[in-house]
Amino acid sequence: MFLEKGKISNFQLSVLIVGFVFGSSVIISPGGGAGHDGWIAVAIGLMEGLLIAWIFTALAKQFKDKTIIEINSLIYGKILGKCISVLFIWYLFHLGALVLTNYMHFFNLQIYPATPKTVELLLLMLVCASTVGRGIEVLARLSIILVPLTTLLIISDTFLLIPHIDLSNLMPILDVPIGKLLLASHGAASFPFAETAAFLMVLAFVDKPEKGPSAVFRGLLIAGFILIIVVARNAAVLGQMAEITIYPTYLAAQVIDIGDILTRLEVVVGINLITMGFIKISVLFYGTVLGLAQILNLRSYRPIILPVGILMVILALTNVGNTLEMFEFATKGYPVYAVPFQIGIPLLTLGIAKLRKIPPKGEGNI
């Protein structure tokens, strides 16, 4: 099938992964619920995320140029395979809508209180749709520009906050009960690290598939390392306020004050959300439309971009009523809800593939 003719390099894949992991975690700190030990939770979550990444990259490596949709048809047969594919596509679609929801609630609370939510979402969606229509290559090249820029902004924010950092806020280490910490770690793994399972739709287009896994790991490690620093920094600057405020990174950026001149930099955090949210939504959106096109045997995925985009916006507008519901779902429901998609489907598929010896040895490319 030739729905996507583009190829991305392994380096571009790593950068894309970094951007994807940043996604909405540039505003919402992962590892919530672990108090000032959030950074430890993120570190453990990163390890869990790497383990999950190992599963799905192993699957992608086994079927070099196939997306999860084609793999499913091979493993489970046509009908069951398509059913499982539909579930996976639903996850990508829903996750994309959730990121849009995050974006919408953040901007509606902090930056554009009066702007209608639909307008905010549609503007972002149009950009995403236009990018997705141009294929994965364009998105990957765009990420080469946006991700380093965002990383630079995050790091410079951290440097500007050094005068306000009080490391004693991070003490004592491991203050939360171990159960709570592990729960928070799993939360951090399911959002954002293991969400990279969505790359099962993208890994097929990497030009050196045998090195795909290491590119994914590299991306996860870089993004995870920066997130650990950001979470620790927020706790060190804000103390216990970091636990009760909804957008700690934004509040921390408000604290920046270099000689009464360099102040009010919090909108940088909003810009980071626009660019990184754009990358995350685009990857998920791309996975959704490409997957749908493959399931329905379409010749091109372009005709379904706009309908799917509009549906995604509608889901984003309606799936949660307010920020509180969004957070209840993100912290309580989501870590459980995401497991079948992030671990279940890839692990099951990989297991059956190994048992049924698909693809047979020597026939790497079926």
Add this chain to the structure above:
Amino acid sequence: MKRGQRFKIYMVILLIIIPVFLSGCWDSKELNKLSIVSGLGWDIDPDTGEVTLTYQSIIPNEIKSSSSGSGGGEQKGGNPLRTIQLDQDTGSSSYDVLNRYTQHGSRIPFYQHTQVYVFGKDGVQRGIYPFLDTQARNPVARPNVLMVVSEKKASDILGIQDGMENIQAFGMASEIKLSATFTKYPAVTVLEFQKRLMSQTTAPIAPMVGIFEETGPEGKKTQKIRITGTAVFKGDKMIGQLNERESSGLLWGINKIKIGFVMLPEASLEIVTAKSKIVPELQGDQIKITIEIDEESNLIEYKGHQDMTSDILQELEKDQAKEIESQVMAAVEKSFSLDADVFGFGEAVHRKYKKEWQDLKPRWDEIYPDIEVVVKVKTHLNEIGDINKALIKD
């Protein structure tokens, strides 16, 4: 027409159309529709519990004239009171006040440039939680606004001309920051207040300001603002205050020393660098706190007529250590009598003994006054100035 040319024309049309939408319709804020609040006063009637808010807003036109119009002698310095306007209203909560304000105000208050929150003492003794809640909840409220407790009504303080700045609240903010730089009184932002409040054992603090009358050269009396102490809170209620000496003792204890002076009977010393650390120790049920202070200073004033010798320097170092210790101890004693953990000893114990802390935290108020506090001061005299002998001898 060639394709490239047509593309160019489309791009130009697009460039003309885009700015129409970029101007924004929903969230635009026009300067001439806003009243930029520079300071906010918060008073509570002790009997009825009604909140009175005083908005000190900037009049932008006046600022322009007073900073650029240096034409005549009468304009010199500008009059800070002409650059601000005070509005006041009363209601059951901060937003009830704002709700009423809209009946007579002409512009919407804009809080992004607020410098200080002034709290009337009466209101603070009743508790400021409702105010802190709006502060934390409201996205337009910034975390680094300074908090001040006023000895009189907050509305009185906001109307007094003060400082060299054009706008009164900016002047007051600089005054507070200066006193913190010179290790006199703390400068406390909303975020720092919230952090102390949330720790549940550490007592929040805020500087206090009062009005005093200054007699000018020609006997002209002017009212000025002066920082007079440190308000100590328990939870959201003010329960007492520290005087000047205790306030700097507190700053020594919580490692907030920047520069400043140590006054001795025979000399004055200028602090160069200083660091302090709170080291807790748990011996059975007894808590021992050691405050370790490391200080370096320069000699800047000497009242004796002797030549400098290393003996005198050692003597000065010792006296200085004693003076710092007594300042810190004064603050400690006061905090014991108020039963308010202003130093954050509780958090220090928490950091070191996290298991025992679970047991100590609920009864911290009972334990606190029985803590044994030791202050260890290490001082070093760096420089003695440009002369090493006295100008005239005894």
